[in-house]
Amino acid sequence: MKRIIVGGLCLAMCAHMSVAVGLHTDAWAYESGIVTNGGAVQGKVTFSGTVPDPKIFELRRYYDREYCATLSDGKGHRLLKEVNVGPEGGLRDVVVVIEGIEKGKPFAVTDAEVEASLCQFLPFVTVVSDKRKVSVFNRDPVSHDIQGYAYDQSGVDIVLHRPALHVSGTTDVVQLVKGRKVFTMQCGMHPYMQNWGYAIDNPYYAVTGPTGAFTIGDLPAGTYHLKVWHPTLGTHEREITVKSNETVTLDLAFDTTQAAK
Numbered sequence: 001m002k003r004i005i006v007g008g009l010c011l012a013m014c015a016h017m018s019v020a021v022g023l024h025t026d027a028w029a030y031e032s033g034i035v036t037n038g039g040a041v042q043g044k045v046t047f048s049g050t051v052p053d054p055k056i057f058e059l060r061r062y063y064d065r066e067y068c069a070t071l072s073d074g075k076g077h078r079l080l081k082e083v084n085v086g087p088e089g090g091l092r093d094v095v096v097v098i099e100g101i102e103k104g105k106p107f108a109v110t111d112a113e114v115e116a117s118l119c120q121f122l123p124f125v126t127v128v129s130d131k132r133k134v135s136v137f138n139r140d141p142v143s144h145d146i147q148g149y150a151y152d153q154s155g156v157d158i159v160l161h162r163p164a165l166h167v168s169g170t171t172d173v174v175q176l177v178k179g180r181k182v183f184t185m186q187c188g189m190h191p192y193m194q195n196w197g198y199a200i201d202n203p204y205y206a207v208t209g210p211t212g213a214f215t216i217g218d219l220p221a222g223t224y225h226l227k228v229w230h231p232t233l234g235t236h237e238r239e240i241t242v243k244s245n246e247t248v249t250l251d252l253a254f255d256t257t258q259a260a261k
Helices: 065-071
Strands: 017-023 039-048 055-058 077-080 095-099 112-116 125-128 133-138 146-152 155-162 171-176 182-187 194-199 205-207 213-219 222-230 234-242 247-255
Touching: 039 234, 065 077, 095 213, 112 125, 125 205, 205 213, 222 247, 234 247
Parallel strands: 017 171, 039 247, 112 133, 125 194
Antiparallel strands: 017 133, 039 213, 055 077, 095 205, 095 222, 146 155, 146 182, 182 194, 222 234
16 A cells, blocks of 8 residues: 555635636546446545644634633643544544546536634635635524635735625625635634635535544546545545446555644
């Protein structure tokens, strides 16, 4: 088994709103069809070593400190845990995706939902596509301030800013520059409220839960480009070959030396 590194994407929001996320894809488009005798890739993403410490925020420095202290450490701090590891080392919030596949099983896109609840964004990681809306609901009695960014090695774009959104919400279009896959949002009033999103253009992906397990099925036989991604631990890419009616099993692992500084 080969150990694999992972990298990050972003999405965070506040108040009740719907965001249509668009990708510049030129003329390329995924072709949906029927897959017969398809293969699969499955496995588990784990983390070994010392889990990075959470980010620490002093509640007294930010708005609504009494309400947001509901999830505090009891000492006046709010913690943002970016690396979540299960009891058997399973790593959650990892996106595993087959990139560049041109055709395969139907791409049944559905709307995603993110909640602002107790001054945190749930889920911490999600996926979006050029046909998918992300609805964000504010379950809190306090206001939030959306700040959205998309970035890569070439720089950062501000893709969304809606200060002090009302409960009635708003609708915006986030257009990602061609080639960018990651965007992130946070609350300007409560900076410990953050989450991430990864842009997909086909149905061959998985997001790991508490055990770190994933399965991607109904893959046509062939050789593919696999990306494994986590918001703070980095990115790794490799080629995999899938045969008809067979399952490729991968052992994907992070360790302490791979954590972002």
